[in-house]
Amino acid sequence: FRIRFGMETTHVTTSGGAKGCIRWDADTEELKNELETLVGIDEVHVSKEDIAFIDGITGAGIIYYVTFTGDNVRGNVIPLEIIDIGENGCLDAHDLGGKF
Secondary structure, three states, X not given: OEEEEOOEEOOOOOOOEOOOOOOOOOOHHHHHHHHOOOOOOXXXXXXXEEEOOEXXXXXXXXXXXXXXXXXXXXXXXXXXXXXXXXXXXXXXXXXXXOOO
């Protein structure tokens, strides 16, 4: 997947396929570093929660929590948009070893 923030889209990492594509289970530091390459974001804190795979009940997943902490992103911040899930060169979780 890629992340869009306003008119900018992640563009550095290739961990999830093509340029700017983030792995479905990326670590928090990778996501933080990628977000901070965007001109409109100077500092964020990222944490994540793993959702366990339970056969027949739930698929594996991740919930990311992004807190904007920099001077450029205080107050009412526009939402992050998740795009290119499994398309436009980005691999989906199944392609990268996810269980469903």
